[in-house]
Amino acid sequence: MTKIEDIGPYLEPVRKTITVRRTPAEAFEIFTARFGSWWPVKKFSLHQAGTETAVIEPRVGGAIYEIAADGERAPWGHVRVWEPGVRFVMAWHPGHDASEAGSRDPLRRRGRRHARRARASRLAEAGDEGPRDARQLRTGLGLRVRDLLQGGMRMNRIGIAVVLLALAGRAAAAQRVLTAEVLVPAPVDRVWAAWTTNEGIATFFAPSGKVDLRVDGAYSVYFNPEAKPGERGAENMRIVALDPMKRFAFTWSAPTSIPSVRSQRTIVTLDFAPAGEQTRLTFTQWGWGEGADWDKAYDYFDNAWGRIVLPRLVERFKSGPVDWKYAGMPTPLDGSMKKALAEADQR
Amino acid sequence: MAYRQAIAALADPTRLMVFEKLRKGPAPVGVLAKGLHVTRPAVSQHLKVLEGAGLVRARREGTRRIYQVEIEGLYELRRYLDQFWGEALDAFKAAAEEDR
Numbered sequence: 001m002t003k004i005e006d007i008g009p010y011l012e013p014v015r016k017t018i019t020v021r022r023t024p025a026e027a028f029e030i031f032t033a034r035f036g037s038w039w040p041v042k043k044f045s046l047h048q049a050g051t052e053t054a055v056i057e058p059r060v061g062g063a064i065y066e067i068a069a070d071g072e073r074a075p076w077g078h079v080r081v082w083e084p085g086v087r088f089v090m091a092w093h094p095g096h097d098a099s100e101a102g103s104r105d106p107l108r109r110r111g112r113r114h115a116r117r118a119r120a121s122r123l124a125e126a127g128d129e130g131p132r133d134a135r136q137l138r139t140g141l142g143l144r145v146r147d148l149l150q151g152g153m154r155m156n157r158i159g160i161a162v163v164l165l166a167l168a169g170r171a172a173a174a175q176r177v178l179t180a181e182v183l184v185p186a187p188v189d190r191v192w193a194a195w196t197t198n199e200g201i202a203t204f205f206a207p208s209g210k211v212d213l214r215v216d217g218a219y220s221v222y223f224n225p226e227a228k229p230g231e232r233g234a235e236n237m238r239i240v241a242l243d244p245m246k247r248f249a250f251t252w253s254a255p256t257s258i259p260s261v262r263s264q265r266t267i268v269t270l271d272f273a274p275a276g277e278q279t280r281l282t283f284t285q286w287g288w289g290e291g292a293d294w295d296k297a298y299d300y301f302d303n304a305w306g307r308i309v310l311p312r313l314v315e316r317f318k319s320g321p322v323d324w325k326y327a328g329m330p331t332p333l334d335g336s337m338k339k340a341l342a343e344a345d346q347r
Numbered sequence: 348m349a350y351r352q353a354i355a356a357l358a359d360p361t362r363l364m365v366f367e368k369l370r371k372g373p374a375p376v377g378v379l380a381k382g383l384h385v386t387r388p389a390v391s392q393h394l395k396v397l398e399g400a401g402l403v404r405a406r407r408e409g410t411r412r413i414y415q416v417e418i419e420g421l422y423e424l425r426r427y428l429d430q431f432w433g434e435a436l437d438a439f440k441a442a443a444e445e446d447r
Binding site: 016018020021022026027030031034037038039040043044 | 433435438439441442444
């Protein structure tokens with residue numbers, strides 16, 4: 001007798017991670033420009049034995065298609081995100097044109113919008129187009145840089161299929177970037193205020209904060225307001241970019257447990273984009289050094305932003321500000337980044 | 348080849364929604380039709396297709412039919428996707444590391 005509890009593992013995304021002895025830039029180039037040379041076209045294609053090659057057009061909205069021996073083309077999908085050397089996301093709709101769903105298809109409108117915008121949609125987006133909008137089962141394939149070049153593929157929000165690729169290059173450490181994206185259920189002005197005001201910080205980030213909102217202004221986030229100065233959290237960080245409702249960047253320090261890194265700084269960049277009544281927030285932390293301590297710091301922040309701070313931000317707009325009396329120091333919520341994303345997608 | 352039917356069945360947006368509703372647990376047609384802009388008979392039709400594709404199964408409870416996700420079908424689909432991308436990525440790795 002099948003118990004319904006048993007289906008959980010089967011609904012999890014499919015994830016794949018591979019490591020390739022190439023730099024991210026090379027791996028990206030081979031994956032896309034030389035797509036037809038490595039994809040098993042005789043096996044995985046519409047014409048199978050009759051398929052000659054396959055092509056990825058190198059731009060957002062570019063078509064992905066196979067070419068049969070007689071020259072006939074058949075569609076596979078299209079490019080959603082194009083960030084050479086960093087990330088690649090594709091929608092997967094073999095046998096159907098992207099345009100087939102007609103003008104109501106949000107993918108097409110998105111495609112055009114993205115073509116206009118330098119910054120393309122993020123991985124999470126594959127989940128926010130509801131199945132009601134999808135003409136056929138779509139998947140997206142993405143690559144993005146973490147410490148390795150890494151990416152994701154997901155099949156709609158049903159979440160049956162996700163492939164994660166990681167392409168590690170020897171030059172990876174120097175280019176290491178921590179990225180995350182989250183759909184926050186509130187308009188941009190409110191999400192902006194949450195990061196850039198003392199009051200906002202206290203609702204999700206830390207029990208208190210102090211912001212001198214100008215470029216070069218001080219940005220302090222006190223995770224332990226009662227501790228002695230210098231040990232209260234991220235103190236006197238610097239605001240390095242301030243473009244209201246669009247972009248906010250500040251320097252950031254590591255926890256006291258990693259003093260060698262705490263004496264240095266990384267940079268956190270937040271990009272805000274409206275997504276209907278919600279906000280798509282792209283988080284990036286960069287400027288990482290090399291070595292064991294930096295690796296430790298990277299892992300620390302991967303967890304701290306992805307599993308604590310960003311989920312709390314989403315939660316803050318779903319059910320209200322964090323009550324620090326009970327929350328205390330940041331501790332992992334039950335949810336992971338993925339869960340926060342999934343929940344945001346459900347809205 | 349069961350996965351082919353499963354993929355084809357889920358290609359329809361309404362069917363995908365019906366299937367997704369079943370993720371929450373077994374339900375009768377009436378409950379599944381709620382919030383969908385289609386009639387109950389249409390939902391029944393969709394369920395029939397999903398059942399035929401091995402993604403859903405029904406059991407009788409008195410006069411009602413209760414639908415639930417068919418784990419076998421889901422497993423087939425997943426295994427296919429897993430293998431598909433596994434092979435594709437292996438091919439990519441092999442090509443990328445050639446002639447170094």
